[in-house]
Amino acid sequence: MHNDKKEMKWIYEEIVGRIPPFSLLSYKYSILLQLFFLLILGITLGFIFNLKTISLLYGSTAVLVAVLWSLLILQLGPTLRRFRAPLSKDENRLLERYKEILFHRNHYEIIPGIAIFILFMIYLFYYGSDLLEEWLGENPSSILLLFISLLIWDLCYRMGLGIWTSILALWRSVELNSIAEERTELEHTPYTELRSLRRLDINNVFFGIISLLLIPLLQQDQFLVAIIILFTVFIILSSVVSADIISKVPWLPPDIYNLVKEASFAYVGTSFRGIPHTTPVVYVFDGQSVFFNTSKEAKKLKILRNNNKIAFLIDKRDMSNIYENKAVLFTGEVKIYGLLDIPLLFSRMLQARRLFMRKYPEYTRKYSTSQLPRVWQLTPLIARILIEVKPTKIIYWRGAKQISVPV
Template sequence: MHDGEKKEMKWIYEIIVSKIPPFSLLSYQYSILLQLLFLLILGIILGLVFQLKTISLAYGSLGILVAVLWSMLILQLGPTLRKFRAPLSKDENELLERYKGILFHKNHYEAIPGVAIFVPFMLYLFHDGSGLLKYWLGENPNILLLFFVSLLIWDVCYRMGLGIWTSILALWRSLELKKLAERRTELEHTPYTELRALRKLDINNVFFGLISLLLLPLIKSDPLFVIMIFAFMTFITLTNVISAYLISKVPWLPPDIYNLVKESSFAYVGTSLKGVTHITPVVYVFDGQRMFFNTSKEAKKLKVMKKNNKIAFLIDKRDMSNIYENKAVLFTGKVKIYGLLDVPLRLIQMLRTLRLFITKYPEYTRKYSTSELPKAWQLTPIIARILVEVKPARIIYWRGAKQISVPV
C-alpha cells in the first residue's frame, strides 16, 4: 500500500459518514453514538406517528443497538493496525502489509459479503410467504416505515458482512504468520505487542459473533432466520477462536533468543525499592510465550515486587574458553504475581507451569516438596511458593561482544 492508503484504512461506510455533517465534525467514536441517537429518535418518531406497538419500537431499538455494538468492535481494527510496527522479518512484514491491504482495499471488497446477505434477505422479506414484516410493523405498513426498516436492515447486514470479512482474513493471516514464523532465522520476529494486538482483535470478533444472538427476538417467528443467526454466530466465534489460538502459538522472540531462553536453566532477577537494589538467581520455565519463576512468600524479592512490580530478568550462557561465544538476554518490564484469586481464573495455566517445572527440574521439585529445607523454601502448594510471570517491555540481547536492542 502507498502511505496515503495506510493512513486512510477506512471502509466505505466510514468514508460516506465522514463526509456527512454533523457526523463529519466528530471523531468516529462519537459519530457512532450520534448515529445511534439519530436512528433511535427517528425510529421512535415514526413509530409514534404510525402508531406502532411498543414491542415494535423495542425491536427497532434492539436492532440499532446491535449495529452500534458491532461498529464499536470493528472500530478497533483501523487504529490498532495503523500503530503497527514493522516486524523484523521481511516475509512477515510483507504478509501483514498484504493483510492490511486486502482488509482496507481501495475497491472496498468488504461490502461484498454485506450485499450478499442483504439482497437475499430483502427478497425473502418482501416475498408474500414471509411473515416478518407483519411481525415487526403490523398490517400494511407505511412506505416511510418500510424505507426506515430497509435502511436499518442494510446497516445490520453490512456489519454482518464485515464480521465475516474480517474473520476469514484473520484466520488466513494467522495461518500464514505461523507458517512463516517456523522459517525464521537469527533475529527475525514479530514483536510481542503486535502479536498481542492481533490476538485482541480476534477476541473482539468472538464477541462480534456472540452479540448476533441479540437479534434472535427480532426473527424468532421465522425458524430459517433463527438457524442462520446461530450459524453466523458459530462461524464467527469458531473462526476467531482458532485464529486467536494460532496467534498465541507464534513465538514473539527471534530464534536466537528463543533458543537461549528455552535451553538455559538459570536467570537473575533484579528488583529495586527506594533506591535499594536486590539481585537473586532463580530457576524458571518458558512455555514458548511466557516466562515464569516461583519464589517463597517470605522472600525479599517478593516483598519488593509487591511494592514495585518493575523487574530486570537476565539469562546468560557463558563459554569460559571463548568470551565471544557468550550470549545473554535482558528482559526489563513488569511482573504479575499469582495469588489465590488467580487459582479459579488461571488454574489450567498454573497446572501447566507446574508440569513444566517438574519436567525441567525433577530433582529440584522433589527436594522442595520435602520438609528437609527451611520453611521459607518449602514447596507447599499455594501457601509457601508463589508463581511469578515476567511481562517484558524491553529486550537487550548480547551475542559475543555485540549488544542488540530487540523490539518487544
C-alpha cells in the same frame, strides 16, 4: 498519512463521513452520531404510525447491536495503523498484504454485506411476511418499509464485515505461524504487535456473541434464528482458532528463543526505595512467557508486591571464549499469581508447574518433601508463589555486541 487513514476506513463510513454534520466529528463519534440519529428516527416513526411498544423495543435492540458491532469493528483501523513492522521481511510482507486486502481500495468488504442483504430481503418479503407484520403491523407505510430496509442494510453490512474480518484474521494467523517457523537469527514480530492481533480476534469473538441479541427479533421464524446461531458459531469459532494460533507464534527471535529455552538459571533484579536486590532463580519458558517461583517469605516477593518492575537476566557462558557468550535482559513488570487467578488462569498455572517438574525433576522432587522447612517447599500458593515476567524492553548480547530488540 492522509491516504493511509483513508485506506483504513470501510466504504459505508467513508461515504457517510463526508456528509455534514458527521464530517465535522472524529471518525468514531461520527459513526455513533449516525446510529443515534437512526434510533431517534425509528422512535419518532414508531410514535407517528402508532407502532406497538414491542416494535420500538425491537428497533432499539437492532440499533444497539449495530452500535456495539461498530465499536468493535472500528478498533481495526487505529490498531493496524499503529502496527510496527516486524523484523522479518516475510512476516512484514504478509501483514502488509493482510491490511491491503482488509481495507482494499476496491472495498471488497462490502460484497458479503450486499449478499446477506439481498438474500434476507428476498426471504423477508416473499417468505417472512409474518415477521414483517410482527414488526410493523398490517399494511405498513412505505416510509416505515424504507426505514426498516435502511436498518436491515446497516445490520447486514456489519454482519458482512464480521465475516470478512474473521476469515481474513484466520488466514493471517495460519500464514504468520507458518512463516515464523522459517525465521533466522533475530527475525521476529514484536510481542506487543502479536498481542494486538490477538486482541482484535477476541473483539471478533464478542462480535459473534452480540449477534445473539438479534434472536428475540426473529424468534417467530426458526429458520432465521438458526441462521443467526450458525453465524454466531462461525464468527466465534474462527476467531477463537485465530487467537489461539496467534498465541503460539513465538515473539522472540530464534537466537533469543533458543537461549531462553535452553538455559537453566536466571538473575532477578528488583529495587525498593532506591535499594537494589539481586537473586538467582530457576525458571521455565512455555514459548510465550517466562515464569519463576519464589517463597512467600522471600525478600524479592515483598519488593515486587510494592514495586512490580523487574530486570530478568539469562546468560550462557563459555569460559574458554568470551566471544561465544550470550545473554538476554528482560526489563518490565511482573504478574504475581494468587488465589483469585485460579478460576481464569488455572490451566496456565498448571502448565507452568508441569514445565518445572519436567525441566528440574530432581529439584522439584527434593523440594516437594515435607522434611524441608515450609517456606522452601513447592506447595503452590501456600509456600511458593508463581510469577510471570512481562517484558517491555529486551537487550541481547552476542559475544561483545549489544542488540536492542523491540518488544
